[in-house]
Amino acid sequence: MKMVAEIITxxxxxxxxxxxxxxxxxxxxxxxxxNIPVLRRHTISDDKEEIVYALNTLSEKTDIVIFTxxxxxxxxxxxxxxxxxxxxxxxxFSESLYAEIKEKLSHRSKNFPISNREQAFIPDNAILLSNPxxxxxxxxxxxxxxxIYLLPGVPEEMKAIFNTAIRPxxxxxxxxxxxxxxxxxxxxxxxxxxxxxxxxxxxxSEIKVGYYPSVLGVTxxxxxxxxxxxxxxxxxxxxLYHHLGDDIYAEExxxxxxxxxxELKNRxxxxxxxxxxxxxxxxxxLTEIPGISAVFREGIVSYSNEAKxxxxxxxxxxxxxxxxxxxxxxxDMARGVRERAGTDTAISISGIAGPEGGTPEKPVGTVWMCAxxxxxxxxxxxxxxxxxxxxxxxxxxxxxxxxxxxLI
Amino acid sequence: MKMVAEIITxxxxxxxxxxxxxxxxxxxxxxxxxNIPVLRRHTISDDKEEIVYALNTLSEKTDIVIFTxxxxxxxxxxxxxxxxxxxxxxxxFSESLYAEIKEKLSHRSKNFPISNREQAFIPDNAILLSNPxxxxxxxxxxxxxxxIYLLPGVPEEMKAIFNTAIRPxxxxxxxxxxxxxxxxxxxxxxxxxxxxxxxxxxxxSEIKVGYYPSVLGVTxxxxxxxxxxxxxxxxxxxxLYHHLGDDIYAEExxxxxxxxxxELKNRxxxxxxxxxxxxxxxxxxLTEIPGISAVFREGIVSYSNEAKxxxxxxxxxxxxxxxxxxxxxxxDMARGVRERAGTDTAISISGIAGPEGGTPEKPVGTVWMCAxxxxxxxxxxxxxxxxxxxxxxxxxxxxxxxxxxxLI
Numbered sequence: 178m179k180m181v182a183e184i185i186t187x188x189x190x191x192x193x194x195x196x197x198x199x200x201x202x203x204x205x206x207x208x209x210x211x212n213i214p215v216l217r218r219h220t221i222s223d224d225k226e227e228i229v230y231a232l233n234t235l236s237e238k239t240d241i242v243i244f245t246x247x248x249x250x251x252x253x254x255x256x257x258x259x260x261x262x263x264x265x266x267x268x269x270f271s272e273s274l275y276a277e278i279k280e281k282l283s284h285r286s287k288n289f290p291i292s293n294r295e296q297a298f299i300p301d302n303a304i305l306l307s308n309p310x311x312x313x314x315x316x317x318x319x320x321x322x323x324x325i326y327l328l329p330g331v332p333e334e335m336k337a338i339f340n341t342a343i344r345p346x347x348x349x350x351x352x353x354x355x356x357x358x359x360x361x362x363x364x365x366x367x368x369x370x371x372x373x374x375x376x377x378x379x380x381x382s383e384i385k386v387g388y389y390p391s392v393l394g395v396t397x398x399x400x401x402x403x404x405x406x407x408x409x410x411x412x413x414x415x416x417l418y419h420h421l422g423d424d425i426y427a428e429e430x431x432x433x434x435x436x437x438x439x440e441l442k443n444r445x446x447x448x449x450x451x452x453x454x455x456x457x458x459x460x461x462x463l464t465e466i467p468g469i470s471a472v473f474r475e476g477i478v479s480y481s482n483e484a485k486x487x488x489x490x491x492x493x494x495x496x497x498x499x500x501x502x503x504x505x506x507x508x509d510m511a512r513g514v515r516e517r518a519g520t521d522t523a524i525s526i527s528g529i530a531g532p533e534g535g536t537p538e539k540p541v542g543t544v545w546m547c548a549x550x551x552x553x554x555x556x557x558x559x560x561x562x563x564x565x566x567x568x569x570x571x572x573x574x575x576x577x578x579x580x581x582x583x584l585i
Numbered sequence: 586m587k588m589v590a591e592i593i594t595x596x597x598x599x600x601x602x603x604x605x606x607x608x609x610x611x612x613x614x615x616x617x618x619x620n621i622p623v624l625r626r627h628t629i630s631d632d633k634e635e636i637v638y639a640l641n642t643l644s645e646k647t648d649i650v651i652f653t654x655x656x657x658x659x660x661x662x663x664x665x666x667x668x669x670x671x672x673x674x675x676x677x678f679s680e681s682l683y684a685e686i687k688e689k690l691s692h693r694s695k696n697f698p699i700s701n702r703e704q705a706f707i708p709d710n711a712i713l714l715s716n717p718x719x720x721x722x723x724x725x726x727x728x729x730x731x732x733i734y735l736l737p738g739v740p741e742e743m744k745a746i747f748n749t750a751i752r753p754x755x756x757x758x759x760x761x762x763x764x765x766x767x768x769x770x771x772x773x774x775x776x777x778x779x780x781x782x783x784x785x786x787x788x789x790s791e792i793k794v795g796y797y798p799s800v801l802g803v804t805x806x807x808x809x810x811x812x813x814x815x816x817x818x819x820x821x822x823x824x825l826y827h828h829l830g831d832d833i834y835a836e837e838x839x840x841x842x843x844x845x846x847x848e849l850k851n852r853x854x855x856x857x858x859x860x861x862x863x864x865x866x867x868x869x870x871l872t873e874i875p876g877i878s879a880v881f882r883e884g885i886v887s888y889s890n891e892a893k894x895x896x897x898x899x900x901x902x903x904x905x906x907x908x909x910x911x912x913x914x915x916x917d918m919a920r921g922v923r924e925r926a927g928t929d930t931a932i933s934i935s936g937i938a939g940p941e942g943g944t945p946e947k948p949v950g951t952v953w954m955c956a957x958x959x960x961x962x963x964x965x966x967x968x969x970x971x972x973x974x975x976x977x978x979x980x981x982x983x984x985x986x987x988x989x990x991x992l993i
Contacts, residue, residue: 192623194614195797199605201628206602215600217635220609220626227625234642389603450886456872457865460886464864465974467940469888475896476886478858478868484883484926488896518892532875566873 246330266302363394489513654738674710771802897921
């Protein structure tokens with residue numbers, strides 16, 4: 178059965194411009210991955226008339242409607258009441274839910290907020306979807322051939338209810354359990370990936386593929402039906418690694434820093450970083466990973482040439498002869514920081530982030546980088562023609578990727 | 586005249602989950618600031634039926650409709666054609682626009698893409714809104730009492746056309762030119778700001794205020810009518826600085842790093858940074874600012890205690906006695922990096938980012954920081970109880986703010 182969805186975000190704070198709506202984007206990706214196209218998305222205010230309008234103007238094609246927002250305890254959260262009445266039901270006080278909410282809030286404050294009592298009223302025409310993280314339960318209304326889901330607006334709670342209650346239900350609707358495979362790539366453009374795998378993917382008629390490009394790389398998602406998993410999954414993996422090889426850096430939704438952290442921990446190797454153009458971004462990204470202190474020792478942001486000399490031991494003659502943005506300099510930077518910090522591995526990078534500082538030989542965006550492990554040393558020069566901030570981000574990713582490839 | 590808006594985003598790539606729609610959020614903030622509430626937002630696909638549906642289901646209250654997306658040269662961008670025909674017009678080839686597009690593309694490639702020729706067809710029932718950055722012009726349709734604007738989906742082009750052609754037009758509709766004042770604050774919660782100024786703002790009946798909280802602080806926006814500017818603006822500024830003082834760090838939409846860069850340049854002072862828990866984020870944020878190399882010399886990410894000793898001169902005894910997260914240590918870190926780098930000013934920071942590493946005396950989120958200028962030295966301890974990533978971001982902002990306050 179082919180299903181089509183609409184997503185409706187309810188929230189005055191979004192229409193006031195105070196909050197960027199990331200819920201609809203997340204739900205879209207999840208639904209598309211489940212092979213459920215999203216026909217339309219809407220954002221409306223916490224207003225009875227507006228909610229009724231949204232329900233009245235749903236497309237005839239739509240089988241699944243997901244509302245987010247408007248389930249909190251504040252007065253203007255009237256989504257639950259309006260939708261319950263729209264489908265001919267009424268709200269009934271649930272002693273057991275009330276006890277559960279009180280229990281959940283007991284450790285937060287001594288005075289139980291009276292407004293949370295509202296959350297214990299539940300529709301007599303809906304199924305409750307338990308909220309593992311908060312007090313606002315999700316709701317499921319069955320309306321003839323259409324399924325209506327209500328989720329809270331807090332992103333973590335919305336995701337938790339979707340993951341535990343809605344995704345399994347939607348997968349069941351297909352009459353089988355599907356599996357989603359994720360492959361994260363970096364250092365390779367979407368068009369290049371298409372060139373390499375699109376034709377071969379024709380041999381996998383059982384799967385559905387999604388490409389999700391971002392600044393840091395392209396994520397591939399494959400939906401495989403339950404009955405095909407045993408047969409398809411090993412073949413697909415073999416096919417992908419054959420054509421994309423080590424451009425794939427993870428089979429789950431994690432940052433490349435985390436892959437590096439894991440590989441270093443496995444080997445009990447330590448890391449130091451010497452950055453110029455990225456200005457601390459590489460160290461910052463590495464230190465986003467919990468437990469990185471077990472492997473990451475120090476970072477040097479050697480912005481001035483004087484700092485490159487004093488902190489990394491680069492010679493003045495080298496800087497004069499080859500310039501700060503050169504292969505020789507990044508090699509000496511990586512060797513310098515590795516030796517002084519006494520680490521097993523090191524990354525270095527030097528480039529022209531822009532908008533000033535470019536020359537005809539070395540235009541803005543020229544970046545040299547180097548990675549060292551106990552048994553390898555590799556350099557790379559890449560040219561990024563974006564703005565300063567994007568150049569830094571691309572450059573940090575390329576440098577992290579250079580080290581990663583030496584670790585696998 | 587009170588106006589109400591709807592925003593319609595057209596784009597299959599958004600409904601495929603490939604792109605996060607930030608255009609609608611930006612337009613919402615701009616419209617709200619212009620005193621034009623946004624009633625609803627919609628995202629629909631590049632499909633004739635869907636565009637017609639969106640036009641047919643507009644609210645009766647809506648005076649202004651802004652479409653974004655679907656004006657590019659690719660085949661599926663049919664917004665222009667559909668809307669032109671919906672309002673009874675037709676597309677006519679414009680030689681002059683074609684010449685202009687060719688001129689704009691001439692430096693990009695030698696082969697003029699045939700698909701760009703489509704962009705030279707313009708409606709005979711709309712006004713062209715010139716695009717200073719790209720080839721897809723904006724369009725303005727007047728439909729009885731309703732104004733319909735079409736903007737391209739590329740964010741920079743969408744913003745440029747809005748800023749140059751639409752905002753002035755909408756301001757004119759009020760019969761007067763309004764002014765928007767922006768005040769960026771940090772280190773102070775929204776509720777605290779409300780407590781300090783909400784009552785006093787009642788004396789400014791001529792203005793409309795908007796609060797926009799984010800992780801890095803609260804932005805205040807005030808809309809003042811033209812006739813009130815001379816009278817209100819100086820009074821309002823005096824009132825705000827009286828109650829918020831140096832918690833206001835800018836009167837334009839810039840990062841606190843840029844304020845620091847400007848103040849340092851004015852004084853011809855240089856800066857170095859020694860970071861532990863923020864792991865390079867402070868240096869990264871400073872180096873986002875073009876031209877920062879004139880003042881920023883180096884950053885030390887002293888993650889290990891060994892690095893703190895070797896790179897900053899912290900004594901082992903000090904670390905043993907007071908710990909790495911202590912006032913004494915951050916003072917020595919700031920003094921150490923300042924002296925070694927030979928800079929006029931310095932920032933240091935050390936804390937427990939989490940999720941591990943906390944103790945009862947120093948729980949996860951405890952952060953000590955220090956800022957030094959040639960004539961002042963100041964420390965500060967703040968406790969952040971968010972996740973690792975947010976703790977880093979809050980901590981970097983607090984440390985930058987500590988230095989900023991010494992520079993004003």
